[in-house]
Structure formats: C-alpha cells, structure tokens
Amino acid sequence: MHVVIVGAGIAGLSTALGLARRGVRVSVLERRETPFGGASGLNAAIFRPLEAQKMMTALARRNGELLDELLGHRTAWLDARGLVFTGETRTLRALEVEAARAGLRSRSWRGAELTAHLPALTGGRWPEGLWLAAGGVIDLHRVARALEQECRRLGVEVACTSEVTGLASWRGGRWAISTKGAPERLADALVLAAGAHSARLGELAGSSMQLRVFKRTLALLQPDDASLAHVVWDVTTETYFRAESGGVLASPCDEDPCGPDATASVTQDALATLGQKLKPVAPELAKSTVRRAWAGLRTFSNDELPVIGLDPDVPSLFWCAGLAGAGMTTGVALGDLAATAVLGARVPPSLAARRFSTAPRRRVRP
Ligand SMILES: Cc1cc2nc3c(=O)[nH]c(=O)nc-3n(C[C@H](O)[C@H](O)[C@H](O)COP(=O)(O)OP(=O)(O)OC[C@H]3O[C@@H](n4cnc5c(N)ncnc54)[C@H](O)[C@@H]3O)c2cc1C
Numbered sequence: 001m002h003v004v005i006v007g008a009g010i011a012g013l014s015t016a017l018g019l020a021r022r023g024v025r026v027s028v029l030e031r032r033e034t035p036f037g038g039a040s041g042l043n044a045a046i047f048r049p050l051e052a053q054k055m056m057t058a059l060a061r062r063n064g065e066l067l068d069e070l071l072g073h074r075t076a077w078l079d080a081r082g083l084v085f086t087g088e089t090r091t092l093r094a095l096e097v098e099a100a101r102a103g104l105r106s107r108s109w110r111g112a113e114l115t116a117h118l119p120a121l122t123g124g125r126w127p128e129g130l131w132l133a134a135g136g137v138i139d140l141h142r143v144a145r146a147l148e149q150e151c152r153r154l155g156v157e158v159a160c161t162s163e164v165t166g167l168a169s170w171r172g173g174r175w176a177i178s179t180k181g182a183p184e185r186l187a188d189a190l191v192l193a194a195g196a197h198s199a200r201l202g203e204l205a206g207s208s209m210q211l212r213v214f215k216r217t218l219a220l221l222q223p224d225d226a227s228l229a230h231v232v233w234d235v236t237t238e239t240y241f242r243a244e245s246g247g248v249l250a251s252p253c254d255e256d257p258c259g260p261d262a263t264a265s266v267t268q269d270a271l272a273t274l275g276q277k278l279k280p281v282a283p284e285l286a287k288s289t290v291r292r293a294w295a296g297l298r299t300f301s302n303d304e305l306p307v308i309g310l311d312p313d314v315p316s317l318f319w320c321a322g323l324a325g326a327g328m329t330t331g332v333a334l335g336d337l338a339a340t341a342v343l344g345a346r347v348p349p350s351l352a353a354r355r356f357s358t359a360p361r362r363r364v365r366p
Helices: 010-021 054-071 089-101 111-117 140-153 195-204 268-281 324-342
Strands: 002-006 025-029 083-086 106-110 128-132 136-138 157-159 164-169 175-179 182-187 189-192 212-222 231-234 239-244 247-251 256-258 289-300 307-310 317-321
Touching: 002 010, 002 175, 002 182, 010 025, 010 140, 010 317, 010 324, 025 182, 054 140, 054 324, 083 089, 089 106, 089 128, 106 111, 111 128, 140 157, 140 324, 164 195, 175 189, 189 195, 189 324, 195 289, 195 317, 212 268, 231 268, 239 268, 247 268, 268 289, 289 324, 307 324, 317 324
Parallel strands: 002 025, 002 189, 025 157, 083 231, 189 317
Antiparallel strands: 083 128, 106 128, 164 175, 175 182, 212 247, 212 256, 212 289, 231 239, 239 247, 307 317
C-alpha cells in the first residue's frame, strides 16, 4: 500500500509518522521549500492543555504523550512555564472544574498574589487568574525537525517544492497525483493535510467538504518591562500574550474570513484591536511599540472540530484538516488518528469526516 499525503505541516507529517510506524509506504508532497512553512510555523506555539471541548482536552493529553515519546522528554519540546487564564470569575470557576476533571494541576491566584506572579496585570480589570501547570510554549523548530527526521528514518519520502496541481481517481480507488514540475505519482490512498488549501484540493478530488479560513494576527511588542513568567490567556476579552525573544508576543485573536491564498500581511485595524483589548487587561503592556507583526491562516470545519478520516463520498480519500486554533496542541494526536483511519480504524464520531456527509439519510422502515 502506498499513501500520498498533501502538506508537510503538523497534520501531514504526523499522519505520515503514524502510517510509517505501522509499516505503510508514504510520500508527503509539500509545495514550500521546507516543512512547517504554513500555519504550523507561523503560530503562537502555545500548548493549551485545557480546551473548550472534552475531546480536544483528551487530544492535547495524547499529543503530549506522543511528543514525549518522539523527543524523549517533555522539556525537549515544551517550555512548561504555565498558562494563566484570566477573565470573568464565573468562566474561571467553570475552567477550574474542567481542569480538575481532566486531572490537570491548577491554582487560583487572587489580587496581590496574581500581580506578584504577573506584574504585567497590575492595574488590569481582573481580580483573579487560573494557573495551569501543564501549559506552556512549544519549541516549533524541534517538533518540526523531530517529526521530519523520524519520518525520513522510517523511509517516508518528504518531497518539498512539490505542489499538487491535479488529483484524479480511478475505479478501484487508486489515485493519480499531478505535481508542478514532477512526474505523476500513483497512490492507493490520498490524505489531504494541506491546511487552508485542503478544501480546494478536496474539490479537485471530487469531495464536497467545506472548510472556512480565517486570518489571525500576531505582534511582537517591545514593552519597557518584558518579564512575563507565564503565558496569559484572557478568555473574556479574547487576547493572549507571552514572553518571546526579549519582548512579548501577543494576539488580538482576530478572525478575518479570507481565502487560502491570503497573504501574511497585517492590517492597522488588527493592531488597533490588540491595543484596545490589552488596555483593560494589562494597561502598561498596551502602551508598547510593535517590533514586528505577521498573520497566519487558521482553518475550520463547519462545527469547528477537526476533520479526520475517510471522506463521506469519495473512496480512498482521507482528511487530516480543520485543525483550527489548536493544531500545535493536538496535531500529532490527530495525525496518528488519521493514520489509523487510513488503515480502517473508526474515528470518534465528533471528529470523523463522515459527519459531513451530504448524502440523504436512508429511511429505516419500521
Ligand atoms: C496566528 C496563529 C496562531 C496560532 N496559535 C496557536 C497556538 O498557540 N497553539 C496551537 O495549538 N495552535 C495555534 N494555531 C493553530 C495551528 O497553527 C494550526 O492549527 C496548525 O498549524 C494547522 O496545521 P496543518 O498541518 O493543518 O496546516 P499547515 O501548517 O498550514 O500545513 C499545510 C501544508 O500544506 C501545504 N500545501 C498547501 N497546498 C498544497 C499543495 N497544493 N501541494 C502541496 N502542499 C500544499 C502548505 O504549504 C503547508 O505547509 C495558530 C494559528 C495561527 C494562524
């Protein structure tokens, strides 16, 4: 069996690794010069072990275990500096309950204790924060390198500068895959892990899968005092920030709908929104100058959960896409799940691509 995967972001390389470990021959086709050149290399690298849906929290845990296994130790891929949620007390209480349920170590910091841990919040609107020990910052370069090296060691072909331009299926479910400037390839199964471009490629393959793409901005700020011991995520205002390269990396959590070819350019509106959101949360930080800013694309399914496994309509076509805003936290686990799906395993219904079937449901006679 030969599987071709389109895309060498976290989704594609993790699916390739899962398949290669199970003895399958795999080729990964990537249009850029190196892996992780798309969203996987342009994100905030925050490991958020507690997600809104229980399924995503469980995937984050599994993701951590798989990365520990791949890189040998948690400190090899994660700077577990802790993540502090701020926001309305009611929301923090609910998160605290969820953290306990998920077995995650957390503590509530109030008033002076909060600002002692995080002086940047001095003068801010929230009297409380919820610290999660397991949160932190992922070393994207190490994860990318480890995934690629392990894939290659297991015999995976990782072909960069190989843009897929055509997909044709034959009877019996085999695929002919055209790439720019390279000979056509044949495959027994095709996995779309092309991030923002996945739906467009799906259309070429005859699928009607819908994905939505949104631009999100990141800015590297230069405040007077850049010391920030933890990642801060404000769940009410929807903004986050953390220390990075002697400055502070922050996002206004903007969601600008766009196409898959949108550029990484940043609008003045997005930077103004960042200033407005930071002001009530971390007033001094809001006064910082912007050293550099860029944007990346986040890809969502219609119910905002990832799309994994066999296409509802097209035989031998598989998905590992729609990783939304948590792909670095869950992508290795999702890729592993996609790999098992290619080999015939069932995917949890809330993640299965088949949940988007457009075929009319068959009536069951009483
Ligand atoms: C600004 C921002 C901040 C984020 N912050 C976080 C965070 O802090 N924590 C977190 O967990 N997640 C975060 N995310 C989400 C995370 O980055 C994504 O969920 C994840 O990177 C998606 O990975 P992917 O492999 O699906 O897509 P990508 O990384 O985009 O990979 C898809 C690959 O497919 C390739 N490709 C596309 N078309 C073709 C073609 N025709 N032929 C060949 N190759 C093709 C692309 O070049 C690309 O390399 C953030 C995202 C953004 C944009």
